[in-house]
Amino acid sequence: MRELLPDADVRPPAAVGDILRATRMRGVRRIAIIDGYFERMAAVWHKEILVALERGIEVWGASSMGALRAAELAPFGMRGVGEVYEQFVRGELEADDEVAVAHLPGEQGYRAVSVALVSIRVALSVAAFTRAIRGRTRDALIEIARGMFYRDRTWEALLAEGRRRGIAAKELAAVERFPKHDIKAMDAQQLLLALAGTQPVKPKRIGVPRTWALRQLETLML
Structure with a gap:
């Protein structure tokens, strides 16, 4: 990955609040989501991705939670890459369970131990x-x-x-x-190549209603 995106800030699997927190970091123009929590920790909210788009930050997704959220939010400007994303868009995949895996903790590189x-x-x-x-x-x-x-x-x-x-x-x-074709790994690589081969482009302008829950999350991220 470092060969393709030497300046990327690589983070653990995304959880609720992580995208909102990233929007407040200086100089962020792109966010890419690959893996994300959904059981032990709350999953990334759709609304926080929309906030990133509202603030002019590109958001891409592929492979796992990123593919699922990209398929759900494509009409609002989130960009998806790869076969898993395309299958969600076509309706061939629907359940979160399709991309879920068990993995080791961060000290062991989050290596998947299920398929x-x-x-x-x-x-x-x-x-x-x-x-x-x-x-x-x-x-x-x-x-x-x-x-x-x-x-x-x-x-x-x-x-x-x-x-x-x-x-x-x-x-x-x-x-x-x-x-054994690891389609998730292949899609993640395709996302990295897409990011390395393009320049950030501001997404279309959208407005995100500040619901009570979103306001609470934004307050927690201060």
Whole structure:
């Protein structure tokens, strides 16, 4: 990342208030959201992203929470990048759970220890498209993955449950061998390339109503 954006201020996964706080930093012209909290800490509010846009700051999103918020706020000027974003825009993905993963703490680099449902969908779809597995195997495994708690969702657990449910060993072996496309990582890289290859442009002018909740959050961020 430093090769592409040497001056970027890299922060942990975004939580409520982080975007509003960033708008008050001197010289900020762009904010990019990739990962964000949604369970242990409150998620980034839509309104604080709108405040950033109102203040003339570009806001981009991709890969995970960033893709979800970008799809929701595209009509207001937030910019999205990548396949996950496009799938949210097309309505092929709807739930927050599609991008949720468990991860290690900051001291260990926030490394993911589970696999996002959207990454499983994409990897299995590519495997079926290339005829490495059957379409019905893809569908069965995606359905199993959908039913798993996001913290427990790993390839090992998915294949074990597939065996328990009687999916053919040959098909499961093909899944195990097939390259696991990490679509979230690919989208994050695409976002970095997009940022590195363009200059900031002020978003369209919008007005954000100051609701009681937003006023309270703005006060807390002082």
